[in-house]
Amino acid sequence: MNGADMLCDVLLANGIDVCFANPGTSEMHFVAALDRKPQMRCVLGLSEGVVTGAADGYARMADKPAATLLHLGPGLANGLANLHNARRARTPMLNIVGDHASYHLEHDAPLTSDIESLAWPMSYWVGRAAGAIDVRATTEEAYKQAQLKRGVATMILPADAAWGEVAPIDLSPVILPQRPRISTEALRHAAKALRSGKRTALILSGRALRSKPLETAGRISAATGAAIFSQTSDRSERGAGRVAARPIPYNIDLAVETLRDFEVAICIGSGQPVGFFAYPGKPGTMLPPGCDVIELADHESDLAEVLGMLAEESGLGADAPFMPNRLGQSDIAAPTGVLNAESITIAVARRLPENAIICEESITSAGKMAVLAPQLVPHDHIALTGGAIGIGIPLAAGAAIACPERKVVALQADGSGMYTLQGLWTQAREQLDVVTIVFANRAYAILQNEMRNVGVNDFGRNARRMLDLDNPELDWCLLARGMGVEAARVDTIEQFADIFAAALTRKGPFLIEARI
Template identity: 70%
Template sequence: MNGADRLCDALLVNGVDVCFANPGTSEMHFVAALDRKPQMRCVLGLFEGVVTGAADGYARMADKPAATLLHLGPGLANGLANLHNARRARTPMINVVGDHASYHLALDAPLTSDIESLARPMSHWVGRAAGPDDVAPVCGAAYAAAMSHPGVSTLILPADAAWSAAHDTPLAPTQVPQPAPIADTALAAAVAALKSGRKAALLLAGKALRVDALAAAGRIAAATGVTLFSQVSGRSERGAGRVYARPVPYPIDMAIATLADLEVVVLVGGRVPVGFFAYPGKPGVLLPEGCEVVELATHANDLSAALEALAEALGAKAPPVTSGWTARDLPAPTGALTPDAISIAVARALPEGAILCDEALTSGGRYPMLAPIMAPHDHLPITGGAIGIGIPLSAGAAVAAPGRKVVNLQADGSGMYTVQGLWTQARENLDVVTIVFSNRAYAILQGEMRNVGVNTFGRNASRMLTLSDPDLDWVSLARGMGVEAARATTIEGFADLFDAALRRTGPFLIEAVL
């Protein structure tokens, strides 16, 4: 029994039984310990951004953390972009980052770095095991922090803490504090705001976008006429028969116009909406001047219970209003292969219970409009704006939810950041359909150039914002990673490929040439 064994036991006793890994030399004792624990499923990623993105997708669906295994500071640094997305999604995760033996740090070997400083900006909690008997309590603290924030915990495991002998004392599951109840004053303020007769909105985020919470929000909307809006969150439960909260638009002018008539906003897990970026002459806060903001509940509260309490206080008992028809009633799209046509084809065919991972960016088409009438599904978007999450996110979701079809809407430029995740999908035989929107451009950046007044691109700008010369061959890339793939150039061809992909199991990629 050594420190590495104790870490495995401490993870398993808390139900953490999946480890997404890209290990190195300093983690070999932990790898050996994992090998002695068949209860732990170990999934290899060929790049740390795949590892952290997959752990994010897993936890969003499992509602519990996976562990990651990362090699020293550089390995952690390679995974930071998707840890940023996980932090914004408030995803529970436990990063195990190996470090040199404690006595070796003073020698400043080539891979020595300040791991705490690298971890802290993307972690809610950072801790280091001082020795083998410290490993289990530190792991318990990491688990409690990951579940109660919720968010990212980073546990640093020195090599000598892993290899040294540890006492084999019994372990018990770590107790996690229950979410705090909402304050009576917050409830009273929200009731008063919604009874004031002013133009009002509920702004929902986090677990307020799960089915039960949405149903309560729908009753409130039916009783008061309040508008339901959502902010980008780790997981939203959407589809026909479910209450839909309209997303606050990404384009700043559209967002300002959408929210322009609001006089009061009640926050339920959300925050005051702001622009993704600053633009000359445009506001940073998207609410109109003078709009009152009332915070009913934060992520530290039980958001579903908060909405139920608000509904009861308002006497909102009538069933929520949902759509009475489904996307399957839409006519099949014809003509050119466009984002709008693809979103209609996906909406018509998506099976009930599917998980839709969304890094389509500018190619999302009509999905936001179609989501309320699609088959009931879970929506997992990019949350922090750090591109390169779609492929690993879908892999992690598939590990967490076997038996459910995962569909990844993937922009081509961002897909190249973590294309190695296709190999993980193939190795684990994960049931993921990846749709690559092959427009051969960083189209979102082209739009941002126009937002700052640049409408004509010269040679330098064009070469930085396009993905041609040479064109990416996604079919060859996928097949080289072990994933079957095919190319669509017409909407009819795309629909046939998508239908066939839904009928089979295992990973499949469709390159949709726009």
């Protein structure tokens, strides 16, 4: 066997059996090795942004990492924007980048580049197999780091390490060390604050937003009056029977307003909330001056356990009461009037199937969906994390591969959708059960708002030509059909409701272009 076979064996021994890929010449031995492992599911993306975005969506929903296969520095580069999102989502991923044979690097061949320099900004760990004999140790370390750090581990596989011979060996899964413990002092401080009667915010991120830790947060909230907030995260379990966390608004003014009265903030899963961007004369962080900020645990901790410890330290038993969300989906009135982000969101909410996965890359719909979510059937919500647009279509694909029995409903802005529209082909090829709703407003609408924020209200020709997506208008139905995905266009909210209901009755990918 060769190094590439060993790599496949280590992946499979550790439960990694999906590889999102776009290979090139330097990865041919890896492709040949994958071809000898029919138990590995290989999923092709027609650009690497699809590959990494799908690996992110897969891991968020499967709760285990996928592998990727990327071709040299440029292949990695194409996947970096969605690796950035995965880094911010704290998604475990085993990112495998082929490189030239080590002895060929001195020639600076046309495809040579500094892969490490490209990889580090989006990775929690970067390593390079020194040769075939080193492939096992490097792969195991990459797996360990991806799991422990909850993040992207990038392993560089030189072609000669892939094709070099190694002896077969019996492999067992990597034994992961314990997750880091939190500070006892910080825990006592947080529990004391909760009991103090001060206005306290529990600000949750990442795995703290799964149903069990949310229930624990709900118990703390019911007993102490603490409010529960969420930051942008990999995945939130939402809906009836669960405990709601209120998303902190994206808009800095709204966020400051929302948080202005809190005296204590206990952050679990990440640090305190900060502004997505800086604006002249506006604050960079969101909590009020003088707020006691307790950053209790980051993503690397076991957040369910941390919340349990906090409840216990606060004197609450595992059976303390909490207020679950009540199902009220059927009370939502059918939307009428104009077709816009809000009416579409309401129409989607009314019909959302149980256990659906909402995949959201649309700022305009996100606020309304968060408000409606608690009264809907239980579902998952996954969204853009790092602000690098172009995640939605691949993320939905990866989630659908992880959860073939669940319907994925993707709420997709048109501008960001165009970044990785190639992912529709992967949805078609893999026959993934995704309904994509494109909010076709034919503009980078969020940027038009941001232009107004910097004081420009009358757009000239250059501004319009950089912020409008019209002239020509994109025809999403043709684009989808061109990649094998059925599609329909709607112009009224009634049409939308009908088409969406019909799309839910069938399996496989479908796209609705909603001209708002």
